[in-house]
Amino acid sequence: MTNDRRLLKSKIKSPKNPFSNFESQKILGQFLVIVTPFLFILIWHLIAAGTTPLILPGPKDVFMRLFSYFVSGRVWPHLFMTTQEILAGFVLGSVLGLGFGTLISESVIARKVIMPYIIVTQALPKFALAPMLVIWFGFGMAPKVIIAALIAFFPLVENTYMGLTTTPGSQLELFRALRASRITTLLKLRVPHAIPAIFSGFRVALMLSLVGAVVAEYVGANQGLGALIIVSQGTLDTELMFVSFVVLTVLGLSLDWLYGLVYKAVLVKLYGKSISNISSSTSRLSV
Amino acid sequence: MVGRSGCGKSTLLRCIGGLIAPTTGSIKISGQIVTEPHPQIGYVFQQPVLLPWRTVEANVSLPFEVKGKPTKEEKNKVKKVLEIVGLSDYAKHRPGELSGGMQQRVSVSRSLVTEPSILLMDEPFGALDAQTREDMNVELLRIWEVAKTTIVFVTHDIGEALFLSDRVVIMSARPGKIDDIIEVNSPRPRSFDQVENDPEFWKMRQRIRKALH
Numbered sequence: 001m002t003n004d005r006r007l008l009k010s011k012i013k014s015p016k017n018p019f020s021n022f023e024s025q026k027i028l029g030q031f032l033v034i035v036t037p038f039l040f041i042l043i044w045h046l047i048a049a050g051t052t053p054l055i056l057p058g059p060k061d062v063f064m065r066l067f068s069y070f071v072s073g074r075v076w077p078h079l080f081m082t083t084q085e086i087l088a089g090f091v092l093g094s095v096l097g098l099g100f101g102t103l104i105s106e107s108v109i110a111r112k113v114i115m116p117y118i119i120v121t122q123a124l125p126k127f128a129l130a131p132m133l134v135i136w137f138g139f140g141m142a143p144k145v146i147i148a149a150l151i152a153f154f155p156l157v158e159n160t161y162m163g164l165t166t167t168p169g170s171q172l173e174l175f176r177a178l179r180a181s182r183i184t185t186l187l188k189l190r191v192p193h194a195i196p197a198i199f200s201g202f203r204v205a206l207m208l209s210l211v212g213a214v215v216a217e218y219v220g221a222n223q224g225l226g227a228l229i230i231v232s233q234g235t236l237d238t239e240l241m242f243v244s245f246v247v248l249t250v251l252g253l254s255l256d257w258l259y260g261l262v263y264k265a266v267l268v269k270l271y272g273k274s275i276s277n278i279s280s281s282t283s284r285l286s287v
Numbered sequence: 288m289v290g291r292s293g294c295g296k297s298t299l300l301r302c303i304g305g306l307i308a309p310t311t312g313s314i315k316i317s318g319q320i321v322t323e324p325h326p327q328i329g330y331v332f333q334q335p336v337l338l339p340w341r342t343v344e345a346n347v348s349l350p351f352e353v354k355g356k357p358t359k360e361e362k363n364k365v366k367k368v369l370e371i372v373g374l375s376d377y378a379k380h381r382p383g384e385l386s387g388g389m390q391q392r393v394s395v396s397r398s399l400v401t402e403p404s405i406l407l408m409d410e411p412f413g414a415l416d417a418q419t420r421e422d423m424n425v426e427l428l429r430i431w432e433v434a435k436t437t438i439v440f441v442t443h444d445i446g447e448a449l450f451l452s453d454r455v456v457i458m459s460a461r462p463g464k465i466d467d468i469i470e471v472n473s474p475r476p477r478s479f480d481q482v483e484n485d486p487e488f489w490k491m492r493q494r495i496r497k498a499l500h
Contacts, residue, residue: 170336177304177330179323180353188353192340270340272381 057239066243079247081223085141085213086255089148090206096149097156097205098198104157105164106186118157126150126212130219139220148212152205159201163194195270199263206259210252225251288441288456289448291499295463296441297333297409303439304330304407316405329398329436331408335390337382343393344369344378350401361400368396371430388419395427399434408440412447421479424450428476445495450482455491457498467498 041059048058057065069075100118104111126147133143167190175185217226225244232240288296302309303316305324314321316328324330337346348365351357357365369375372392382390391411398406412420424447431438442448448455449471457467469491473481482488 170332170334171338173306174330174332174336175353176306177324177328178350178353179326184353188349189338192338195340271383272342 054236054238057242061239062242062246065239066246069243075243075247077223078225078228078244079251081141081221082213082217082225082248083251085144085148085216085224086206086209086251088141088145089213090152090209092145093149093152093205093209094156094202097153097201098160100153101157101160102164102186105161105190118154121150122154127215127219130216133216134220139222143219144213144216144221144224147216148209151212152209155204155208156198156201159197159204160194163197163201164190166197167193192270195266199266203256203259203263206255207252210248210255214248288439288458289443289445289495289499290458291460292443294458294460296443296458298463299458300407300409300439300441303405304328306330325405327404329401329403329406331391331395331398331406331411333410333413335382335387335394337390337393337397339382342379342381343374343385346382346393347397347400349397364400364402368400371399371433372396372426388415388423391415391423392426395430399430399436402434403436406436406438408438410441410443413442413444420447424479427451445492446479446482448495449488449491450477450479455495457495459499467494469494 044056044059048056053061100114104114104118129150130143130147133146137143137146164186171189171193172185175189180188213224214226214229217224218230221227221230225248228244229241232238232244288299290296298307301307302314303321305321305328308322316325319325338349341349344365345352347369348357348361351361351365366375366378369378372395374389374392374396377385377389382393385393391414395408395411412423415423427438428451438451440448440451452471455469455471456465457469458464459466471491473485473487
């Protein structure tokens with residue numbers, strides 16, 4: 001017995017702690033997360049030093065300008081407008097996407113009739129529609145919301161459909177054996193099963209709404225971060241353009257972070273606290 | 288029901304359960320032809336088939352919930368059945384936190400909670416290790432002594448069949464047909480030791496083995 005054990009010990013020459021490698025990886029990862037942005041800014045600074053501010057303004061100038069833009073309060077109307085457009089477009093697109101996604105997953109006929117039109121709305125270059133929408137709806141929010149909704153809608157149709165139609169056969173059979181009605185099967189089985197897929201659709205839709213709103217602003221807007229970019233292009237104010245980029249980036253990151261919070265809350269509600277490892281792997285950006 | 292895999296045991300069970308229609312012939316339960324899942328039938332599948340987002344308790348009360356909001360009486364039934372299978376302490380856990388044997392016990396409770404007059408079990412313990420499987424068999428008999436439900440149990444394990452059954456039906460493949468029916472008259476409670484070593488059981492075991500070949 002003791003011999004066996006000694007043999008076993010000599011055979012397994014494992015490192016002191018099998019997880020030590022994992023631990024150091026983790027520390028390295030955290031280190032890189034913190035260092036990378038600084039590295040990026042440093043490279044930006046070095047390149048900017050070799051060019052004129054018209055081509056590439058340095059990070060210091062951009063952040064000073066950004067600061068003064070916030071202090072003077074001039075950024076708020078633009079930020080507020082764009083955020084409103086993104087959220088309105090996202091909500092509209094999501095509601096339509098969820099609706100159509102559910103419809104085409106419930107009925108084969110609906111799928112055959114509707115699907116070509118959904119594909120058409122996606123094949124069509126939506127940004128090419130923007131000038132027409134401006135003619136129809138003017139320079140206000142409406143055209144931007146419509147463009148944002150049009151692109152946000154597709155990932156939701158697709159993910160809702162995918163989520164609702166991939167319920168495991170065994171679970172469907174269980175519901176059949178329990179004599180569950182179609183609507184009960186949808187609400188108590190297929191929808192909860194589809195939640196992760198639908199949420200990853202929400203995430204893509206949210207980011208696409210941002211792109212849609214900003215690009216639609218390029219075509220014609222009085223206010224908004226996209227309009228600001230166009231104005232700064234017209235006046236060759238590259239610094240202001242970069243300010244807009246930074247604000248847009250932070251806006252995008254904040255929206256994704258908010259998404260992550262909501263998703264996590266929903267997962268905890270569905271699966272209980274033990275699900276935390278799943279939520280962190282599905283929303284990578286929002287740790 | 289014993290038989291080699293692919294001989295149609297599960298298919299027959301699913302026909303009885305009303306999940307699929309037989310190609311020819313018909314199935315009657317107390318004189319009534321089965322065309323859809325019968326309300327008095329409970330089904331236990333090969334896999335536990337639990338909904339991972341529901342707690343153990345919520346999984347067990349699913350048969351009530353598909354018909355509407357569970358009544359107080361039904362909620363008590365859920366509690367009671369979880370007590371019987373020894374899972375009261377895990378009522379609030381999610382299936383992902385349980386072992387395979389515990390998951391299958393949840394699955395069994397879900398089919399018992401409606402107090403069905405017939406329980407169809409399709410190799411319910413096939414995926415479990417030998418020891419857990421024996422424990423589950425003992426437990427199943429204990430529950431059966433209380434509930435006195437008719438159980439149709441599919442397995443490919445001869446020992447399991449002999450330990451549990453009053454009657455063992457032997458099926459063979461292509462075409463799926465019933466070869467033999469053996470009455471197991473040995474008194475209960477039985478033990479696994481008895482099933483393995485008792486000459487009476489030994490004879491039955493040989494008969495089944497021969498029929499399967």
